[in-house]
Amino acid sequence: MPEPGSLSRSSSTAKPSAASTSNSIAVGAKIRHDIITGVHPPGGKLREAALAKQYDVSRIPIREALRSLESEGLVESRPYSGSMVAPSPIEDAEDLFEIRIVLESATAKRAAKRAAQQSNGEAPDERWRMIRKEINEILAAGDIVIGEERYEDLAVLNMRFHFAVAELSGSLSFVSLLRQISGKIEWLYSLNVTRRGPQAWPEHRDIIAAIDAGQETKAAEVMGQHVRRSRDSYFAMMADRPS
Amino acid sequence: MPEPGSLSRSSSTAKPSAASTSNSIAVGAKIRHDIITGVHPPGGKLREAALAKQYDVSRIPIREALRSLESEGLVESRPYSGSMVAPSPIEDAEDLFEIRIVLESATAKRAAKRAAQQSNGEAPDERWRMIRKEINEILAAGDIVIGEERYEDLAVLNMRFHFAVAELSGSLSFVSLLRQISGKIEWLYSLNVTRRGPQAWPEHRDIIAAIDAGQETKAAEVMGQHVRRSRDSYFAMMADRPS
DNA sequence: GCTTATTGTTTTGTATACAAACTTTCAGTA
DNA sequence: TACTGAAAGTTTGTATACAAAACAATAAGC
Numbered sequence: 132m133p134e135p136g137s138l139s140r141s142s143s144t145a146k147p148s149a150a151s152t153s154n155s156i157a158v159g160a161k162i163r164h165d166i167i168t169g170v171h172p173p174g175g176k177l178r179e180a181a182l183a184k185q186y187d188v189s190r191i192p193i194r195e196a197l198r199s200l201e202s203e204g205l206v207e208s209r210p211y212s213g214s215m216v217a218p219s220p221i222e223d224a225e226d227l228f229e230i231r232i233v234l235e236s237a238t239a240k241r242a243a244k245r246a247a248q249q250s251n252g253e254a255p256d257e258r259w260r261m262i263r264k265e266i267n268e269i270l271a272a273g274d275i276v277i278g279e280e281r282y283e284d285l286a287v288l289n290m291r292f293h294f295a296v297a298e299l300s301g302s303l304s305f306v307s308l309l310r311q312i313s314g315k316i317e318w319l320y321s322l323n324v325t326r327r328g329p330q331a332w333p334e335h336r337d338i339i340a341a342i343d344a345g346q347e348t349k350a351a352e353v354m355g356q357h358v359r360r361s362r363d364s365y366f367a368m369m370a371d372r373p374s
Numbered sequence: 375m376p377e378p379g380s381l382s383r384s385s386s387t388a389k390p391s392a393a394s395t396s397n398s399i400a401v402g403a404k405i406r407h408d409i410i411t412g413v414h415p416p417g418g419k420l421r422e423a424a425l426a427k428q429y430d431v432s433r434i435p436i437r438e439a440l441r442s443l444e445s446e447g448l449v450e451s452r453p454y455s456g457s458m459v460a461p462s463p464i465e466d467a468e469d470l471f472e473i474r475i476v477l478e479s480a481t482a483k484r485a486a487k488r489a490a491q492q493s494n495g496e497a498p499d500e501r502w503r504m505i506r507k508e509i510n511e512i513l514a515a516g517d518i519v520i521g522e523e524r525y526e527d528l529a530v531l532n533m534r535f536h537f538a539v540a541e542l543s544g545s546l547s548f549v550s551l552l553r554q555i556s557g558k559i560e561w562l563y564s565l566n567v568t569r570r571g572p573q574a575w576p577e578h579r580d581i582i583a584a585i586d587a588g589q590e591t592k593a594a595e596v597m598g599q600h601v602r603r604s605r606d607s608y609f610a611m612m613a614d615r616p617s
Numbered sequence: 618g619c620t621t622a623t624t625g626t627t628t629t630g631t632a633t634a635c636a637a638a639c640t641t642t643c644a645g646t647a
Numbered sequence: 648t649a650c651t652g653a654a655a656g657t658t659t660g661t662a663t664a665c666a667a668a669a670c671a672a673t674a675a676g677c
Binding site: 153198199204210211223226227229233236237241303305312 | 441447469473
């Protein structure tokens, strides 16, 4: 018995979840991690009693975690029938990339718009400066992680970067919508991170440059290109490995 | 004491929720309805014990319902601190409309693309025909409802129409993403349905016409215009009533 | 042999009970 | 009077126990 819960470093993920219960959050993060890393295979049944024993909590936190994962699309449930791991995100890769293209182009555009407003001194937003600073740290951390080839951490940093851009947009709605699909995006990304990661990371600086310059259209375009390249890289990878 | 749960016809909503538990679904739908109709005012605290008594169930289904509503953005929670009704969607109206513009333009575009494939006889998709037929019924039902000025039902039909278009796109990811914000959209829509509803309904036929013709670009454009008009109508309404 | 009813088992759904954490209140002090 | 601090009270978080529904296996009937 592999004891799935015990082998996951709960600190490895940046916990983008906005759930509620203290323990449920931790358990949910563990199960999410174990789904993404394949400990719980796609289509596999998730019995509440078994999970409760594995993660050493009662069924209640397990249920809450499963509800949260269900809303992220990582788990599917039917009343009185139980939960199972969602089919591999490979199935809706095309859709997910298209959603990212339209959503994230919009966030980049809005972020650039706000940047322009900032430089006009219109609104000296402290929160904006904080997030903008955090992005620099994320980018620097990514450079290091790539040098050390710690790709699992790169996947997390990549997610954090895209969330940060969404936060720059100033729209909580966009952030929370992005969060809804972040589970599947990260799942998908982790399948190709060794190939795409090092190539993709420098592109993030181009996105930020356009945002900083306040060029709305260009920011949207660069972000769209970025996601499109991720998509193409993903499908190229799939073509190479038709496993 | 107004007994909030008892005055909601649970059959009035088409239950777009994909939650799980039998009773939790019903309770969640009731609470959602009571939030949208203002029984639970924005910012109001939602105590689990009180809700349990009001809706005559235990705290467990209440909790599950609150989690579901939280993921829809209708409720906000903090660990050990409780839940409250989210601030009125008025706050993020601009964002919600922008999200709808980019998302629903994409669904309309994809639906048109699939329609073109259908007419080429490429894939005789039975499910497509079923949804397409359902749309005709929705449109007809809307005409009747407008004639009778039953605007609450129109809000539901409007939501069903936009969901149906998303389903025509063939992408479950788009549908579930739309579902995530459907609560707030419906909430927002219900504030302006008497004004916008009758005006907006005929536009739906233009959208479907473009989709049926397989004109991707036009379908996206018409859908975008449709949502933009809703947005403008909404803000015009807000300007008239600065309550 | 195949379909269908029936019962037994398993699993989820819900209620109750208890533990943990936050909030508020109220002294006490500077 | 304003502020710090602790303790009571309230509310959420979790565990256990029981009820209801789905699933599976078996047997009866055609």
